[in-house]
Amino acid sequence: MAWPAKHISIGINRTPDKVYAYVSSPENLPSWAAGLSGSIRREGEKWVADSPMGQVRIQFAPHNAFGVLDHDVTLPNGVTVHNPMRVVPNDMDSEVMFTLFHRPEMSHDELQSDAAQVLEDLMRLKMILEGK
Template identity: 55%
Template sequence: MSTSRHLSTHIDRPAQDVYAYASNPANVPEWAAGLGGSIEQVDGDWVAESPMGRVVVTFAESNEYGVLDHDVTLPSGETVYNPMRVIPDGDGSEVVFTIRRRPGMTDDDFDRDASAVQADLLTLKNLLEGR
């Protein structure tokens, strides 16, 4: 069993607006620095130039439940599953991202990963709230 950490932020926008923006792979470079500064479709796959190198990102099918899960296939061939949700919260929403400690990951690596994801969620919040 791996260790998980749930990171979240409240966004002062309706859940459907947040989901519509965050579920569009073309928007990923604007808010998810961990996946890199660019993403493009190559032979039907979404490919990003990330800090780890070229990665393939496979997104959950569009759905009415706010599920933004995605798999990231690293240059090594390892695939990392990333659970993510947009949850309605009154007139706003909460975005929850679950990180899991990968085998061999140190406490410092896990903390850095969590900090990077939290920064991405804050960027998403600021973009969608117009800050």
């Protein structure tokens, strides 16, 4: 059975290619993604980041021309969470969209908390890219 999904998005006053270039670079994650606020380093095809939960492994979608920024995060307990993310043109600017799934083990309050964190992260990303 499919999990309910919550789509969180924000407009950014920058071209999609500039937004994609910044977001698709894992080295930039700690500057805008609070859940990965520690250091990040490459280990083979994956990246390892310090997070409030401990070390997590992140594998990103290959670079592409379609704005796909999907990434899988493997938590310290071994569970892998798929995170669909896109940057799409919105006239001359961009829309960045993140899909948050309401997984069975999540309470409604956890989902709301995660959604609020994603929105904060996207707002931080907007501020960085717009130079505010």
